[in-house]
Amino acid sequence: FCHLSYILMFIDVLILLIYLVRLAFIGLLFQTHFKTGINLIVSYYRIESQLIDACIFYQRSSKIDDNKKLIVRVPRYFFKLEHNQIYLFIENSIKFTGQFDNLDISPALSGLVVDSKYKSSNSLFMIFQLTTANFKQLEFTTLDDFIHFAVKKRNELKVDDNNILKGHILLSGKTGSGKTFAMINLSLQMLVQKINVSVIDPKNSDLSVISEISGIKCGTNADSALEMIKTYRNSMNNRKIEMNQLLKDNIASDFNDFKMTANYLVIDELAALQMIFSKEQKAEFNSVLAEVILQGRQLGFFLLVTLQQANANLISTNIREQFNSVIVLGKSEIQTYKTAFGMGIDIPTRRIDKGSGWLKQDTNESVKYIAFPALNFDIAKAFKHISKSRANT
Known part of the structure; x- marks a missing residue:
């Protein structure tokens, strides 16, 4: 026994x-x-x-x-x-x-x-x-470290090694939530990856300065913004013609399968832009915006749109639902979360610092906590260096 x-x-x-x-x-x-x-x-x-x-x-x-x-x-x-x-x-x-x-x-x-x-x-x-619980925000002290992080995979924008932002991106958050911080991260990644970028900045602030440093086309008023999105739409339609021929032998493929470069139109503060449009300009801009967001994913023509509050009056539900990656940075009201992520999405209780918040991908039924990397190097010098490297290649 x-x-x-x-x-x-x-x-x-x-x-x-x-x-x-x-x-x-x-x-x-x-x-x-x-x-x-x-x-x-x-x-x-x-x-x-x-x-x-x-x-x-x-x-x-x-x-x-x-x-x-x-x-x-x-x-x-x-x-x-x-x-x-x-x-x-x-x-x-x-x-x-x-x-x-x-x-x-x-x-x-x-x-x-x-x-x-x-x-x-x-x-x-x-x-x-x-x-x-001991989530640690990524931190880059040199541009070389950031470049190594950004170029691991072509045509992909990242928050960290586990969170990739797919397709059209909607970025929301109050003043001080870290939207500009996130936009700088993503814009620098675009330049590093040689993604074609154009910018609309109605406030004529940080992004317009970065655009000037980097040689990126930037619209800052109603006329230039409307012309820019129409030009972007026309470029998308030209690629559509090119891809239609290629798709005959490669059904269900996208721009990545044909080794084509991604394109991003960055629109900072959509609400501020809507305010400077006349009624006719606003209607035309929203029409072209809808056209790009509905057709651009397969063609590699994407939008990165920011706004302070995900308000249904600023961006309609059927358009919002076409964004593949939706981010709300900082603390926001319940209505903002509902408008951004849809009904029935639980928002966990967690400390939210500047540059951090919640991400919902179009294939997921829940949100995930994210924090954009801290860039502890000279940002202006980094944009100048990357744009110079692009020009020489």
């Missing part, structure tokens, strides 16, 4: 060690050092007691043992790693589905926070999308 007990104890210890190694390996795969693996182990063992405290358990029998304790079992749960993202799956049931809608699992987690939660497509699990 003693030998059997030792064997069973050894098996239990072995199973525990295997599980601990497995969780630590997930932490290593997540590329956040061994500490994340430890946090997952701690979280795993905390979740069970926290679910019981929240009365989320099955009571399979009314039997009471000698210590007068109910015999209960919590729903099955496990961690999963997909595309460098950690998820917590908790088994759903009729009994718990209402409780899960209001459940905040964060107190049960160690060193992790919930970015979003949603039911699986078959409703069998409640899924919590997690990230490390």
Whole structure:
């Protein structure tokens, strides 16, 4: 009997060690050092007691043992790693589905926070999308480091190595939220990647200065802005003619498949631009804007639009829904989040600093916390250097 007990104890210890190694390996795969693996182990063992405290358990029998304790079992749960993202799956049931809608699992987690939660497509699990609580903003102290970051993949703009901004981009945030900070990041990436860029800056501020330094075309008044977007539309239509011939032998391809260069029209503060238009100019501009956003994705003609508030009066719902990457920086009102991301999107509670906020991609049903990199080098000198390099190649 003693030998059997030792064997069973050894098996239990072995199973525990295997599980601990497995969780630590997930932490290593997540590329956040061994500490994340430890946090997952701690979280795993905390979740069970926290679910019981929240009365989320099955009571399979009314039997009471000698210590007068109910015999209960919590729903099955496990961690999963997909595309460098950690998820917590908790088994759903009729009994718990209402409780899960209001459940905040964060107190049960160690060193992790919930970015979003949603039911699986078959409703069998409640899924919590997690990230490390010690999120660190990228920082570049030299232009060379930034260039290395920016050129890893052609025609892709990034916030960090895990968050790529796809297609048309809508960037919203109040004054002081870091919109200009984000625009400088993205504009510099465009120049580094030799993406064709043109700018509309009705405020005649930071972007117009950067454009002058870099030799980028910039419209600052109603007439030049309208002419610029019409020229942009015409260039898009010219590529459409070119690609129509190529698509005959390559159905369902896009500009990337044909090694074509991406194009971006950057429109800073759409609300300020709408104010300087006459009624006729505004109608024509919005018509061309809609044409570009509806047709430009396959052709490689994109828009990067900023505004202080995602207001339905400034940008209609059917146009907003065509933006592939929607960002709200800084703290905003609930209505701004609803207009930007759509109804039914949960915004987690989290500290938001300048240059950070929430990103929703068109293929995702939830938002993700992001923070644009800090550029601790001479910005003006960097734009001059990159534009000079482009001119010489």
